[in-house]
Amino acid sequence: MSDVIVPFERPQSEELTGADRNAPLNIGVVGADGRPRPVRVLLIGGTTDEVGVITGRLEAHAQRSFRVQATDIGELDSATEEVSVDLVLLIASEVGPALASLRILRQRVGEFPVVLIGEPGDWQQRELLVREGATELIGRAELADPGVPLLERAIDWAVERHELQHELRRAREVGRHLAHHDTLTNLPNRQAFRARLRQLLAQARRNRRQLAVLFLDLDRFKHINDTLGHAVGDRLLQEVASRLKSCVRESDMAARRGGDEFNLILADIRRGQDAARVARKVQTALAKPFKLDGAEFYTSASIGISVYPADGRDVETLVKHADIAMYQAKGQGGGTHRFFLPNMNDRALERLELEQSLRLAIERQEFRLHYQPRIDLESGRITGVEALVRWQHPDLGTIHPDEFIPVAEETGLIDGLGAWVLGEACRQAVEWREQGIVLDSVAVNFSARQFRRQRPAEVVRRALEKAGLEPGRLEIEITESAVMQDAGVALESLAELRALGVQVAIDDFGTGYSSLAYLKRFPITKLKIDKTFIRTLLIDPKDAAITEAIVAMAHSLGLRACAEGVETRKQLEFLRAPGCDEVQGYVFSPPLPVEQVTPYLSGERALIPDTTGG
Numbered sequence: 001m002s003d004v005i006v007p008f009e010r011p012q013s014e015e016l017t018g019a020d021r022n023a024p025l026n027i028g029v030v031g032a033d034g035r036p037r038p039v040r041v042l043l044i045g046g047t048t049d050e051v052g053v054i055t056g057r058l059e060a061h062a063q064r065s066f067r068v069q070a071t072d073i074g075e076l077d078s079a080t081e082e083v084s085v086d087l088v089l090l091i092a093s094e095v096g097p098a099l100a101s102l103r104i105l106r107q108r109v110g111e112f113p114v115v116l117i118g119e120p121g122d123w124q125q126r127e128l129l130v131r132e133g134a135t136e137l138i139g140r141a142e143l144a145d146p147g148v149p150l151l152e153r154a155i156d157w158a159v160e161r162h163e164l165q166h167e168l169r170r171a172r173e174v175g176r177h178l179a180h181h182d183t184l185t186n187l188p189n190r191q192a193f194r195a196r197l198r199q200l201l202a203q204a205r206r207n208r209r210q211l212a213v214l215f216l217d218l219d220r221f222k223h224i225n226d227t228l229g230h231a232v233g234d235r236l237l238q239e240v241a242s243r244l245k246s247c248v249r250e251s252d253m254a255a256r257r258g259g260d261e262f263n264l265i266l267a268d269i270r271r272g273q274d275a276a277r278v279a280r281k282v283q284t285a286l287a288k289p290f291k292l293d294g295a296e297f298y299t300s301a302s303i304g305i306s307v308y309p310a311d312g313r314d315v316e317t318l319v320k321h322a323d324i325a326m327y328q329a330k331g332q333g334g335g336t337h338r339f340f341l342p343n344m345n346d347r348a349l350e351r352l353e354l355e356q357s358l359r360l361a362i363e364r365q366e367f368r369l370h371y372q373p374r375i376d377l378e379s380g381r382i383t384g385v386e387a388l389v390r391w392q393h394p395d396l397g398t399i400h401p402d403e404f405i406p407v408a409e410e411t412g413l414i415d416g417l418g419a420w421v422l423g424e425a426c427r428q429a430v431e432w433r434e435q436g437i438v439l440d441s442v443a444v445n446f447s448a449r450q451f452r453r454q455r456p457a458e459v460v461r462r463a464l465e466k467a468g469l470e471p472g473r474l475e476i477e478i479t480e481s482a483v484m485q486d487a488g489v490a491l492e493s494l495a496e497l498r499a500l501g502v503q504v505a506i507d508d509f510g511t512g513y514s515s516l517a518y519l520k521r522f523p524i525t526k527l528k529i530d531k532t533f534i535r536t537l538l539i540d541p542k543d544a545a546i547t548e549a550i551v552a553m554a555h556s557l558g559l560r561a562c563a564e565g566v567e568t569r570k571q572l573e574f575l576r577a578p579g580c581d582e583v584q585g586y587v588f589s590p591p592l593p594v595e596q597v598t599p600y601l602s603g604e605r606a607l608i609p610d611t612t613g614g
Ligand SMILES: Nc1nc2c(ncn2[C@@H]2O[C@@H]3COP(=O)(O)O[C@H]4[C@@H](O)[C@H](n5cnc6c(=O)[nH]c(N)nc65)O[C@@H]4COP(=O)(O)O[C@H]3[C@H]2O)c(=O)[nH]1
Pocket: 372, 387, 388, 389, 400, 401, 402, 405, 418, 421, 445, 446, 447, 477, 507, 508, 531, 564, 565, 566, 567, 584, 585, 586, 587, 590, 591
């Protein structure tokens, strides 16, 4: 074996011209430092003269230098063991040895261009040689002719073709990667997740091991996306993806299903609690603030867990059950995990049925509004009513909002339903006015989603205009938790509502976590004390103290205080002392259909506090 080192800087060859000379032949020509390096050539076979001719011609090559190792065809086996080559020149006249050499080369050295220098055989033989790895074929006789730069061209073409093949392979790999990965987060996508889960299930079955599927949905993601824009939402998802990856082992998988939903596979767990540990780890990872665009965001996830084989033996069942468990976690307020339990299935089915009939209910106009009077505690006058929606289900009878508002919220059906409630309440207020019943205000509940939607004031303005109601006669009730979800954005929406002239009450006050700094700045008109405090007012001195404190705080902020859920005369009396302005509750009246409430509003019937409850 000889080793010929050819210096790198070569004068330009007169033989290679035009496109050939400038062709970008990079494979094997660029070293690790980014600088061109000699092309490593393995020259196999040939006579001493031929080896001499070839090395001479390579030395004279215009653009690159070559480092040639020559070996006999018979020594190929041992020669290729430790060489790394960029290009092979194989001299073999017979098809048999040429094919055998090509096969050895492919096995031992791998992928590289091969210029076969031999006797031109028939096309079938040529085809066979190409199939076995010959990139270019030239005749042995042509080597000797210095006037024809066939060898140089063959080398250039071989390298070029090899490079193209290489690029094609890479493009295919990229294509395959894209087909199996989510472009935003670069995590495996849903298809890849399913394929991997199928594979891991087969392994778990063989080895009698357990595995867990986690279904993860970010809490409040839609809110971030809606209010801060998709660009911030996307960056948050990317950051979440990388945190999720760091929570699982190499053998596990973190995948993105789409939107803000992710799946994890824990490939091998000893008991279910191992999955709970990972779920907690994920929550801890997500609890750290996300710094995007110079601002800090917080998110958490609702995680459902299903375990093979207890909760399912196939991909579909395990994913479905983890999804159901995730909904349960979400129902607990998010930021937590739940294991799948068999009875969750029934509840999930019920929910699905509810969702389906809720869609129909809107079309079939099965909703009615009931109105609960609100009374000024000092004068006993009815100041207004709160509109509360009821669903007259054709089979199930009256369904209360606590059962369907959350479903309507999650599915987005609240948009249509909320708009109907608002329009109907405004229309009714105008109808009462036309009957001579003038109320301070009619209150309408706005759900968190309705409020989050951009410009709730616009929806309200249109409803007022359509009904012909003065803005001051409408009160919008928004729960404390909905407002505090993103107090900064709420501040703007509330200001717009107030600018319209409508009144705004914070509902269920005391149950959420109000930032008093924000509360001070909110342009609201009323605080409604949650009925849970009123219920235990006379039993629990702490609730009594909280109620008094809320009334005092409302007054010092220049707001009215309204107590909800007042059921007894004693509660009513208690509320007088701190100067609570208004009350609402069964002690006066439950929410009533319009025909029953109207006589009270018109004064035709008097609203007398109920004494039966004590
Ligand atoms: N224990 C007790 N309860 C009393 C008493 N007086 C009234 N209530 C009930 O307390 C709830 C007060 O409404 P909320 O806090 O706004 O709570 C409402 C509100 O958050 C929501 N909701 C009702 N209608 C609508 C609507 O049109 N849109 C939206 N987004 N939410 C609505 O559903 C919740 C429940 O509504 P309802 O079932 O009508 O329940 C009503 C009412 O019937 C009492 O003395 N004792």
